[in-house]
Amino acid sequence: MYAFDLISPKSLDKALEALAEEEAQVLAGGQTLIPTLKARLAAPATLVSLRAIPELQGVSIKEGRLRIGAMTTHATVADQARSHFPALADLAANIGDPAVRNRGTIGGSLANNDPSACYPSAVLASGATIMTTKRSIQADDFFLGMFATDLEEGELIRAVEFPIPIAAHYEKFWQPASRFALTGVFVARYDNAVRVAVTGASEEGVFRWTAAEEALSKRFTADAVNELDRPDVDMISDLHGSAEYRASLTQVLTARAVARLQD
Amino acid sequence: MQTITMTVNGRGITATVEGRTLLVEYLRENLQLTGTHIGCDTSQCGACTVHVDGLSVKSCTIFVGELDGAEIRTIEDMENADGSLSPLQKAFQDHHGLQCGYCTPGMIMSLSALLRDTPKPTEAQIRHHLEGNICRCTGYANIVKAALAASGQLDSADAG
Ligand SMILES: Cc1cc2nc3c(=O)[nH]c(=O)nc-3n(C[C@H](O)[C@H](O)[C@H](O)COP(=O)(O)OP(=O)(O)OC[C@H]3O[C@@H](n4cnc5c(N)ncnc54)[C@H](O)[C@@H]3O)c2cc1C
Ligand code: FES
Ligand code: FES
Numbered sequence: 001m002y003a004f005d006l007i008s009p010k011s012l013d014k015a016l017e018a019l020a021e022e023e024a025q026v027l028a029g030g031q032t033l034i035p036t037l038k039a040r041l042a043a044p045a046t047l048v049s050l051r052a053i054p055e056l057q058g059v060s061i062k063e064g065r066l067r068i069g070a071m072t073t074h075a076t077v078a079d080q081a082r083s084h085f086p087a088l089a090d091l092a093a094n095i096g097d098p099a100v101r102n103r104g105t106i107g108g109s110l111a112n113n114d115p116s117a118c119y120p121s122a123v124l125a126s127g128a129t130i131m132t133t134k135r136s137i138q139a140d141d142f143f144l145g146m147f148a149t150d151l152e153e154g155e156l157i158r159a160v161e162f163p164i165p166i167a168a169h170y171e172k173f174w175q176p177a178s179r180f181a182l183t184g185v186f187v188a189r190y191d192n193a194v195r196v197a198v199t200g201a202s203e204e205g206v207f208r209w210t211a212a213e214e215a216l217s218k219r220f221t222a223d224a225v226n227e228l229d230r231p232d233v234d235m236i237s238d239l240h241g242s243a244e245y246r247a248s249l250t251q252v253l254t255a256r257a258v259a260r261l262q263d
Numbered sequence: 264m265q266t267i268t269m270t271v272n273g274r275g276i277t278a279t280v281e282g283r284t285l286l287v288e289y290l291r292e293n294l295q296l297t298g299t300h301i302g303c304d305t306s307q308c309g310a311c312t313v314h315v316d317g318l319s320v321k322s323c324t325i326f327v328g329e330l331d332g333a334e335i336r337t338i339e340d341m342e343n344a345d346g347s348l349s350p351l352q353k354a355f356q357d358h359h360g361l362q363c364g365y366c367t368p369g370m371i372m373s374l375s376a377l378l379r380d381t382p383k384p385t386e387a388q389i390r391h392h393l394e395g396n397i398c399r400c401t402g403y404a405n406i407v408k409a410a411l412a413a414s415g416q417l418d419s420a421d422a423g
Contacts, residue, residue, distance in 0.1 A: 001283065005283075006281075006282030006283050006326055007328075027329075030326070030329075034285075034326075035306050035324070038305065051329055096394070096395065097393075097395025098394075099309060099319050102315075102318040102320050103324065179394055
């Protein structure tokens, strides 16, 4: 690591003030950022930890929507979101390993937008809203490709608000070495629509498989998915799986998620 | 430099350190608690697992500057009060849950957190819980067996 100062302000205002300085970067759970610092792929002068800011923590229900503070760990979501949004709790309970879940946060995961991360699929499939220190951003406008989001310099995620689906399921195919998703599909069913979001597959990061959404809105069965052509997007091809394999996984996992919801 | 107050294995400590010091470095270099191992230093292997406020974390992926007021527990504090092995440690010994022993402190810290929250885990729960603890020698079967034995779930036919 290059040398840097670490500070832990107790309020969001103080954190924003510190982040306005040159070469300052925000630290959440550190489960992505600390390995990045060790690899000398980042060289901040100051790291601003958000851990001491109470308003960024916790899970609550507000006007029928589930609100999760940016600094809420995966372990806390797995526990506290369970009775409101079980599919989201299951997703959180299967991120990485217990030690990663005890530190890693939903805000860090979304800001990072790793193309194989789990949370982006849930946020996009639920049509959630990302509340930042400047504005609220719809999920459809937030994810802008691999490791890219609509967040501006110095803009922080404060919370995420999810409309709670009637039913939902996340089907993850593990990449056993990294424990991220080789491909993962989140299917969420609402009164008026079905939404399907896919992570780990596309060169453009998380995406909605709109053909599957249309088919499932008319007929919510695994067959409706199996009858479709595979999604026509630029798929990732690497040593863990070819583009064709990921396209196939997308279809298979979507059908599995639907089958689970039909039981 | 920052002044951090924390408890390590029940002992109060006031440390004047660079906030960016990794916890594992501080434990090993400053406190000479070398039972906590560094296997990968890239957050993958779990050899460095310790408890912070009762939760298992990778001490290579947490800064001391974030730990003001925290309670830390390491492998050095896992034995019984009289210095004998804890039931979990004893089960590792009895069931050959270790070979070179490099991963063992992390395994014990991870599993003790599991057994505290889930006193009788299933084999699937044990394996899921150990996703982040990598062992390069035993092949896991005996580690899982040790966890089952420590939770009183091993048939006597399987023992030994
Ligand atoms: C072994 C291992 C396995 C993993 N497996 C999975 C997995 O299966 N699925 C998965 O999805 N993830 C996985 N992860 C990643 C993990 O979930 C991380 O916790 C997460 O990606 C980053 O969250 P963090 O809180 O640790 O953020 P940090 O590492 O602290 O920060 C990540 C980035 O986000 C920025 N940032 C953080 N918080 C905010 C905020 N509130 N506003 C704006 N920017 C912010 C930081 O500046 C940094 O650039 C794994 C990680 C490890 C080490
Ligand atoms: S040394 Fe910390 S996870 Fe490997
Ligand atoms: S006993 Fe050798 S690495 Fe696990």
